[in-house]
Structure formats: C-alpha cells, structure tokens
Amino acid sequence: MNRFIAAMLPMIALLAAAPAASAMNIEKIVSPSGIEAWLVREQAVPLVTLNYSFHGGSTQDGAEKSGTANLAADLLDEGAGDLDGETFHKRLENHAIELSFQVGRDEFHGSLRSLNEHRDEAFDLLRLALTAPRFEAEAVERVRGQEISGLQRDTTNPNNIASRRWWSTAFPGHPYGRETKGTLESLPTITADDLRDYVRRVFARNELTLSIVGDVDAKTAGELIDSAFAKLPAKNDLKPVADAKPEGLGRRIVVNLDVPQAVVTFGGLGLARNDPDFMAGYIVNHILGGGSFSSRLYKEVREKRGLAYGVSDSLVWFKRAAVVLGGTATRADRTGDALAIIEAETKRMADDGPTADELAAAKSYLKGAYALSLDTSSKIAAQLTQIQLDKLGIDYMQRRSAMIDAVTLDDAKRVAKRLFGGGMLVTVVGRPKGLVSSGE
Numbered sequence: 001m002n003r004f005i006a007a008m009l010p011m012i013a014l015l016a017a018a019p020a021a022s023a024m025n026i027e028k029i030v031s032p033s034g035i036e037a038w039l040v041r042e043q044a045v046p047l048v049t050l051n052y053s054f055h056g057g058s059t060q061d062g063a064e065k066s067g068t069a070n071l072a073a074d075l076l077d078e079g080a081g082d083l084d085g086e087t088f089h090k091r092l093e094n095h096a097i098e099l100s101f102q103v104g105r106d107e108f109h110g111s112l113r114s115l116n117e118h119r120d121e122a123f124d125l126l127r128l129a130l131t132a133p134r135f136e137a138e139a140v141e142r143v144r145g146q147e148i149s150g151l152q153r154d155t156t157n158p159n160n161i162a163s164r165r166w167w168s169t170a171f172p173g174h175p176y177g178r179e180t181k182g183t184l185e186s187l188p189t190i191t192a193d194d195l196r197d198y199v200r201r202v203f204a205r206n207e208l209t210l211s212i213v214g215d216v217d218a219k220t221a222g223e224l225i226d227s228a229f230a231k232l233p234a235k236n237d238l239k240p241v242a243d244a245k246p247e248g249l250g251r252r253i254v255v256n257l258d259v260p261q262a263v264v265t266f267g268g269l270g271l272a273r274n275d276p277d278f279m280a281g282y283i284v285n286h287i288l289g290g291g292s293f294s295s296r297l298y299k300e301v302r303e304k305r306g307l308a309y310g311v312s313d314s315l316v317w318f319k320r321a322a323v324v325l326g327g328t329a330t331r332a333d334r335t336g337d338a339l340a341i342i343e344a345e346t347k348r349m350a351d352d353g354p355t356a357d358e359l360a361a362a363k364s365y366l367k368g369a370y371a372l373s374l375d376t377s378s379k380i381a382a383q384l385t386q387i388q389l390d391k392l393g394i395d396y397m398q399r400r401s402a403m404i405d406a407v408t409l410d411d412a413k414r415v416a417k418r419l420f421g422g423g424m425l426v427t428v429v430g431r432p433k434g435l436v437s438s439g440e
Contacts (some may be wrong), residue, residue, distance in 0.1 A: 024374075026384065026394050031222035033230040037210035038384045038394065039221050042377065046116035048214035048224070050126075051381035053389060054108040055207035055319075059175035059241045060198060065190055067182015069108065069202075071140075071147065072195045073101040078139035080128035085139050088125065097122040099129065105176055106241075106319045107389065108202055113378060116215055123228045130203050131231055135192040144187055151184050158263040158429040161255055162327070165427045166265045169253060170246035176321055204236035205229060211384035213377040244321040245269060249423040251439035254432060262335040262430030263327070266342060269422050270315050270322035271415075273390045280407045280415040282315060286362050287354045288345065288420070289313040289326055294361065296345050301328065307338040324419060335432035343424070350420035353413030367401045 027039045061068045077092070077099055079085040092099060095118040102109045110130075114122035154160040164179060171177030182190070208229060212221050249268050271281045289297035291312040301311045313326025330338040354362070374380050387396050428435055 024380070024397060026397075027218060028394060029218045029222055031225040031230070033205075033226045035205060035208065035210065035222075035225050035229055037212055037221065037225055038388065039211075039216070039218060040213045040380060040384070041215070041217065042213060043215045046215050047377065048112075048114055048116060048119050048122075048212065048216050049377040049381045050112040050123075050224075051211045051378070051385045052110050052229075053209040053385050054202050054204070054236070055106065055209075056202035056236060056238045057104045057107045058178065058180040059105055060202055060239055061175070061178065061182075062194075063178075064186060065182075065194055066178040066186045067147070067180070068190050068194050068198050069103040070181050071144065071187070071190055072133075072135075072198050073103045073108065074143050074147065075135055075139055075195065076101050076129040076133050078143065079134035079136055080125075081132040081134075083128065084134070085136070088128075091121065091125055095121050097125065099126060101129075103180055105180065109385075111378065111381070119216075119224060120227070123224045127228045127231065130199075130228065133195075133199060135195045137192070140192055140195070144190070147181065148184065148187055151181060151187065154181075155184075156257070158257055158259050158261070158329075159327075161257065162263045162265040162427045162429040165253055165255060165429070166267065166325075166425060169248045169251070169427070170267070170323065170425055171244055171321070172247060174244045174321075175241055176244060176318065200233075201237040204233045206235045208232075209385050209388045211381045211388070213381045213384075241320050246321070246323050246425060248425040248439075250425075252426040252428065252435070252437055254435055254437045255427065255429045256431060257429050259430050260332070261329045262332050262428055262432040262435075263329045264335065264339055264342075264426065264428050265325070265327045266339075266424045266426045267313070267323050267325035268420070268424045270317060270324045271419065272322045273317045273392075275322075277411075277415045277418065278315075279403050280411045281419050283359065283362050283366065283404065283407055284349065284354060284412050284416045284419060285313065285315055285324060286366060287358045288349045292365060294365070296349070297326075297342060300341050300345055301330075301338055305337070305341070307331070307334050307341070311338075311342065332431045333433040335428060335430065336434045339426065339428070339435070346420050346424065349416050351417070353409070353416040356409055359407070359409055359412055363404050363407070367404055370400065 024040055029039050030036050058069045077088055079088055097118060098113040100111045112122055112126055168177045246269055271278045289295045289312050297311045301307050308328045308330040311328035313324055316323050316325050374383060
C-alpha cells in the first residue's frame, strides 16, 4: 500500500497544482522562531511540498576537495541521528515520504513531499538529515565508489568532456570553473570531517530560502518549518567568492575523441538576473536559440540543413557571474558547417537584432508557456524558491507578463548587440573534420 501511495504522489501533486497555477495566492509567513517562507495553500488533496535552499553550494568546496558538497548531499539520507541508513530509508518508504538533496554552484537545494498524515514524520526526518548526518565510513565509501564510477564513465562521454573543458577555460582558478561532482583526483581525498565541516558552515538559518505548497495553513506551516530548521545555527560561515566574467572568448578548443558524433559547447558573457536588460535579453535569446522549435538556430541547423537533432542555448546566472551557454551534437564531417551557422546566426542577431514579428511571437510564447512550468506542486515550490533567490518580489508572477510586453524592438536590438557582440568560447569534442583549436 505504501509503495502504491508513493507511486501516486506525482499524480496527486499534479491534481493539487492545477488551480494554484492559474490563480495563485502567495503568502509570506514567519515561523515562531523567525524563519521566513512563502506559502501557497492548496486544499484539493492532503499533500505538502517543501522546497528550500541554503546559500553555499559547490563554491564552498576547497580547491583540492571539489565534490565535497555533492558527496555530502548524496549521504544525507544514509543515516542520521540514532537512525542508521537502512532504518532511515525504511522510515521514508513506510510513510511514502520523498526527500531529495542537490548541489548547484551557489546553492544547496532540497525538497520534501509527503501526505499530510505523515508530514510530522517527514519534517522530523529532514531535521535529522540536516542537523545530525552520520557520514558513517561504510556509507561514505559506498557512495564515493558510485560517484567515482560515474566520473570514470564521464572521461569518455563527449558531452561531459565538452562541458568540463568549457567551464574550466571560462573560469580558470575560480570556483565556477571546478566540477560540482569533483574529480577522480579529488574525491578519494574527501574525509568524513570534510563533509561535516561543509554541513556546519553551510546549513544555517540566515541565508535559508523556503517555499511550501499544499494543504496546510500558515500556523501549521510555521510549526513544521521550525521542527526541521529551527535548531540549525543562526549564521553560516562561508568562504568569499569573487566576481568573475567568462574568459577565453574568441577561442575554439578541439578535443580529439573517437566517437561517432562531435559535441559542441558554446557560450559567452550573459546578463545578471538583476540587470535591467535581463528580460529583453531573455526574449532575444529565446528567439536565437532558446530551446523552442521556432528559434533561429533550430531552423537553420536542424530544419533547413538537418545537421543536428537539436541545438539550443540559454541564459545562466549565478551570484558572481552570468553566461549564455548552448550546445549541439552533429556528424564529425559536418561539425564545421554547423558551427559556422551558429556563429553566423549569433553575429546576425548581434548586428541586426530580431524582427518585429519574431519579437511579437516570442512574447506570446513566453507568456503562454509559463503556466507549464507551474503544473505540479513541486514545480510551483521550486519556482517560488528561485523567485526569492533572485529577489524578484512576491508579486513577480503577476508582473511578469507586463514586463515582457514592455520590451520594445529598440530594446531588443540594443540588448542583442550587448549580449551576443562579445564573441564566444567554443569547445568541440570528437573528430570534427577540418576543425582545429584556434585563438590560443
């Protein structure tokens, strides 16, 4: 029965989110201990979904200990407090509770989902995972071995190689240039004390961002929040991270690898999320290569010439840097053609900007598609957390369409030049015919 309930949770969440996505009332609440959160009440089904974030992701790894945060995240449910790993997992399974932990460059993210009848148990297990992880030797070595096996597979994966090379070249010597998952050299050196030190420095209340969606009122939500987070330290102890801009623009790096296709990663300077030009840049990037079937890159590379199954790019922003990043995969003998088209279309966008028709179509699509990102309680909670992290305001969802409409054609052309006029760093992995490294 519990396995059936667990399998039904995603469907229950979808049903619960349907009215919330179309008419969402977001409440700002404060727990009895003073922890702030955003709450969306949805009483259609007895379900509660929590999404949260601590400031301090993989940038807090030591230079020689990359992968520490990621390894800690993978071990938080492998025993905590007086519960060993097996008992902890049985508690989750027996109550159909979902806990997850992920690490980004700037943030440590987590989520919880539970039926209301088990929510006290769910939040207590989360408390144990965050405040008293065991990091037992057997679990550390087992999970470390799994991650090392994954990294070994990555050494022959062209997508991973292209991505790693791009980031390490764009941000040399900076935490953004290091691998979140660590390296084959760093992972064996990480100790249980390193994991405890990461948790001690990062898991704190002062830069904690929380969102709750479900059948729960403000008073109960505040009590649940305190049950999981109130015993954390008041203040974190983070290493400073310097501002950075991507380097190597104008370079092309070719890594020879015997694979059927060549993988291309390309990118350049992006826009900070609080930049006044961000919305215009977001729209312009959608027109160029933002992932839809109507983008210029998709039409030119995929539809007209059949050079790749897909090609796209997106704006990526962190607290200390911002980039526009894209990629594709194509036949080795046509890699040069595909890359030439990508570079030409990027230059054309920088020089001329979008057309009025393209701008109108992009605005319509971006306004209409937003609801699809809010079709489950988990997606809503994650979106609310991101809005808080980006400091966009509790009314951002209501203002977003007007912000899109306010972008003029002149704005779009000006920002296109700013966004795409600075050149790109390109990494190519495979055996691309006629392409060599350049711009060293």
